[in-house]
Structures are given as C-alpha cells and as structure tokens.
Amino acid sequence: MHRTKVRIVEDALDANNTIASANRADFDRAGVKVVNFMGAPGAGKTALLERVVADLRGVRVGVLEGDVEGSMDADRLAHLHVPVTQLNTGAGFGGECHLDANMVRSAMPALALEEIDLLLVENVGNLVCPAEFRIGENARVMVSAITEGEDKPLKYPLMFRACELVIVNKVDLLPHLDFDLDKLLYNIDAVHPDVETIVVSARSGQGVEAWREWLLRIAAHAPQEAIA
Ligand SMILES: Nc1nc2c(ncn2[C@@H]2O[C@H](COP(=O)(O)OP(=O)(O)OP(=O)(O)O)[C@@H](O)[C@H]2O)c(=O)[nH]1
Numbered sequence: 768m769h770r771t772k773v774r775i776v777e778d779a780l781d782a783n784n785t786i787a788s789a790n791r792a793d794f795d796r797a798g799v800k801v802v803n804f805m806g807a808p809g810a811g812k813t814a815l816l817e818r819v820v821a822d823l824r825g826v827r828v829g830v831l832e833g834d835v836e837g838s839m840d841a842d843r844l845a846h847l848h849v850p851v852t853q854l855n856t857g858a859g860f861g862g863e864c865h866l867d868a869n870m871v872r873s874a875m876p877a878l879a880l881e882e883i884d885l886l887l888v889e890n891v892g893n894l895v896c897p898a899e900f901r902i903g904e905n906a907r908v909m910v911s912a913i914t915e916g917e918d919k920p921l922k923y924p925l926m927f928r929a930c931e932l933v934i935v936n937k938v939d940l941l942p943h944l945d946f947d948l949d950k951l952l953y954n955i956d957a958v959h960p961d962v963e964t965i966v967v968s969a970r971s972g973q974g975v976e977a978w979r980e981w982l983l984r985i986a987a988h989a990p991q992e993a994i995a
C-alpha cells in the first residue's frame with residue numbers, strides 16, 4: 768500500500784517535469800528567461816516585485832501572479848505598467864497550494880511572451896509544496912522574512928535547497944525583534960552550502976539594488992539548469 772502511494776507521487780512529479788520541459792522549450796523559443804519566486808505567505812514577495820519591475824534597465828519584464836483566490840497582488844502591480852497575468856489555483860486546479868507546470872502552461876496564451884524578456888512568477892505563498900514542482904523556470908528564488916524566525920531553513924530545508932538565491936527580507940525590523948541574522952545566515956548555509964543570499968528591506972530599500980542586479984544577471988545569462 769505504502770509502495771503504491773510512493774509510485775503515484777513519483778509518477779505525478781515525472782508528469783510535471785515533462786510539462787515543465789515543454790514550458791521551458793516554449794520560453795526558450797520566445798527568448799524569455801523565467802524566475803520562480805517562492806516563500807511563505809507574507810514574506811514580501813509582492814513587495815519585492817513592486818520594488819524592481821518598473822526599472823529593470825531596458826529588460827522588458829512580465830509578471831505571472833499565482834494565488835489560490837483573488838487578484839490582490841496583481842492589482843498592486845497594475846500601476847507599474849508591466850504586463851501582469853493572474854493565475855488562480857482555485858479556478859479549475861482544486862485550490863492547490865503551489866503552481867505546477869500544467870497550470871503555468873494553461874496561462875501561456877495570456878503571457879504575451881513576444882513582449883517580454885523576463886517573466887517573474889510569484890508562486891503561491893507556501894514554504895513546502897512549491898519547491899517540489901518545476902514550472903519551466905531558469906532560476907528559483909525564495910524569500911525568507913526575518914519575522915519567520917532563524918530556524919526555518921532547518922525545518923523546511925527543501926525550499927532553501929531548491930533555489931539559486933535566498934532573499935532575507937524585512938531587515939528594517941531588526942531593532943524591534945529578538946532575532947539573530949547571523950544565525951539565520953548560518954542555518955541557510957548549513958542546508959544549502961554557498962547558496963547566494965541577499966539581505967534586503969522592501970520597506971527601506973536596503974539591498975534592493977543587489978536584487979535588481981541579480982535579476983539583470985539572470986536576464987542576461989540564465990543558468991542552463993536541467994529541469995528533471
Ligand atoms: N517592515 C516591513 N514590512 C514588509 C517588508 N516587505 C513586505 N512587508 C509587509 O509584509 C506584508 C506582506 O507583504 P507581501 O509583499 O504582500 O508578501 P507576499 O509574500 O507577497 O504575500 P503572499 O502573496 O500573500 O504570500 C505587507 O504588509 C508588506 O507591507 C519589509 O521589508 N519590511
């Protein structure tokens with residue numbers, strides 16, 4: 768019984784990887800680099816997008832907003848005049864707690880790939896499931912807000928291992944919290960040695976330039992990383 772369950776999960780992930788490869792082929796053909804942006808609910812994913820999407824120095828950016836319900840995040844980005852597409856997992860995808868390759872494929876016709884060079888996909892806020900499902904991206908970023916505690920890399924290691932960049936957000940709140948930033952950075956390194964980290968505050972703007980530079984580097988030379 769247990770073995771059957773494992774087999775089904777493996778099959779589902781294989782099927783997802785096949786569709787992710789098809790997505791990636793379409794993105795490559797269109798010359799679009801894709802970043803999958805993950806993190807717990809409220810970590811500051813949308814706030815960090817708001818900081819950069821309007822000024823990526825000539826790189827034409829589009830956003831795909833993944834949420835279970837609603838379009839609040841897409842509405843927040845609307846005034847920045849970049850193409851934003853809302854993808855709700857509650858509409859036909861069983862209210863899933865993550866985006867998968869099939870959902871992104873269903874949104875493909877709405878993405879206007881010929882008008883953009885870089886697609887930023889804000890995944891559903893969740894510290895577990897998004898890490899398991901490739902969507903055809905070139906790179907994955909996770910946002911960890913200091914309000915979540917120093918122990919999160921140790922408790923949710925997959926998410927911290929499944930990304931090329933960890934953004935540590937909300938450092939403007941350091942004076943108000945009993946929080947040890949060095950300990951968080953140590954724990955991140957313990958589960959994903961040498962992963963790139965950027966310490967930021969979407970509120971104050973600290974570190975935002977480094978975040979912008981990282982995106983520009985991806986837009987110019989995304990790693991040709993295997994999907995499977
Ligand atoms: N003090 C402070 N607050 C922040 C910062 N970044 C985001 N916030 C606040 O944190 C809350 C959540 O931010 P969002 O950008 O909506 O977070 P999110 O990760 O997109 O959330 P979901 O899409 O719901 O998963 C909002 O009230 C933001 O104003 C920051 O750097 N400092």
Ligand SMILES: [Mg+2]
Nearest residue numbers: 812813840889
């Ligand atoms: Mg958001």
